[in-house]
Structure formats: structure tokens, C-alpha cells
Amino acid sequence: MKKVAIPPMVADIIMNGISNLNGIIFDSVNECPCCGGQLKGHDTKNKKFATLIENNQQKNIFVNVKRYRCKDCKKLVYSDSPFYDDIRIGSPIVDFCILNLKMHPANHISKILRNMNIAVNPSTIRKFNTLKTGEIKSIEFHGIAFPLSLLNISENIRNDESLGINAMIVQMVQGRPHN
Numbered sequence: 001m002k003k004v005a006i007p008p009m010v011a012d013i014i015m016n017g018i019s020n021l022n023g024i025i026f027d028s029v030n031e032c033p034c035c036g037g038q039l040k041g042h043d044t045k046n047k048k049f050a051t052l053i054e055n056n057q058q059k060n061i062f063v064n065v066k067r068y069r070c071k072d073c074k075k076l077v078y079s080d081s082p083f084y085d086d087i088r089i090g091s092p093i094v095d096f097c098i099l100n101l102k103m104h105p106a107n108h109i110s111k112i113l114r115n116m117n118i119a120v121n122p123s124t125i126r127k128f129n130t131l132k133t134g135e136i137k138s139i140e141f142h143g144i145a146f147p148l149s150l151l152n153i154s155e156n157i158r159n160d161e162s163l164g165i166n167a168m169i170v171q172m173v174q175g176r177p178h179n
């Protein structure tokens with residue numbers, strides 16, 4: 001079995017970034033993507049973003065995604081949020097799995113994630129193989145690809161005080177781009 005070596009600072013940043021999302025509300029959307037019509041608030045959906053492992057216990061991180069109803073075509077429209085369609089796990093974690101599936105089997109990826117205190121079953125990871133995404137920007141450490149979406153999770157989603165730290169990490173490893 002391959003050894004898993006993740007720089008502790010990277011693991012901390014990712015873990016803190018995910019923890020900080022608990023309870024956050026995503027409510028920004030411009031217009032109906034189908035007809036460009038005006039939107040009216042409908043409801044807020046609680047969605048599981050990730051399962052973390054804290055002191056050997058699983059802890060679910062939930063976020064809230066506001067939904068709108070188009071006044072013209074009546075379609076239900078979700079706010080912009082970090083999820084792929086029909087996938088019940090945050091897109092930065094999915095990005096991590098997709099990138100690493102090119103290099104590692106799903107059970108090893110599950111082990112790497114567990115090493116960062118993130119629980120994802122190998123069978124779930126395997127399903128991401130067929131998912132179509134755009135280009136996923138990433139950085140590689142010790143044979144593991146880290147998408148910027150996951151490394152910069154706080155910066156991308158929350159704009160909080162950890163921005164400085166994340167920017168620093170990315171700068172530190174910029175000499176070793178993945179692609």
C-alpha cells in the first residue's frame with residue numbers, strides 16, 4: 001500500500017476551510033438561466049457539503065442554498081453554490097477525487113482524504129469517473145493533486161481572514177504546477 005504524505009499545513013487549511021462553511025448561506029443568482037426571467041425567492045435547501053472526522057466521530061458540514069422560482073417560465077432555480085448537478089458532496093472535494101482518479105485507485109483516494117479527516121467512500125469516488133467538468137486547476141504535492149478550489153476554499157467561498165494564509169501556500173508551491 002502506498003504511503004500517504006500530506007504536508008500538515010495543507011491538511012489544516014483544507015480542514016479549516018471546510019469547517020468554516022458550516023451553516024453558510026448561498027443566495028446569489030442573477031436571472032433565470034433558461035429564459036432570463038425575473039426570479040422570486042422560493043425556499044432554502046440544506047445540503048450536505050462534506051463529512052469530516054473529528055475525534056474519531058463523523059461530523060457533517062451543511063450549507064444552505066436558496067432557491068428561486070422564475071416568474072416567467074416557473075422553473076426552480078438554485079443559487080450559485082459549490083456543487084455539481086445531482087452530486088451530494090461539495091464540488092472542491094469532487095474535484096480532488098476526479099484529479100486523483102487519473103493517478104490513484106479510488107480506495108487509495110479515500111485513504112488520502114481520511115488522512116485529511118474527510119470521509120468519502122471509495123464507491124462514491126468511483127462514480128465521479130464519468131462526471132464531466134471543465135478544466136480543474138491544481139497543484140501537486142508528493143504525487144497527490146490538490147485542486148485550487150479545495151486549497152483556496154475559504155478564499156473562494158467566504159473571503160475571510162485565512163485568505164492571506166491560502167495565498168501564501170499557493171505561492172509557496174507555484175513552482176510545481178500539476179499540468
Ligand SMILES: [Zn+2]
Nearest residue numbers: 032035070073
Ligand atoms: Zn425562466
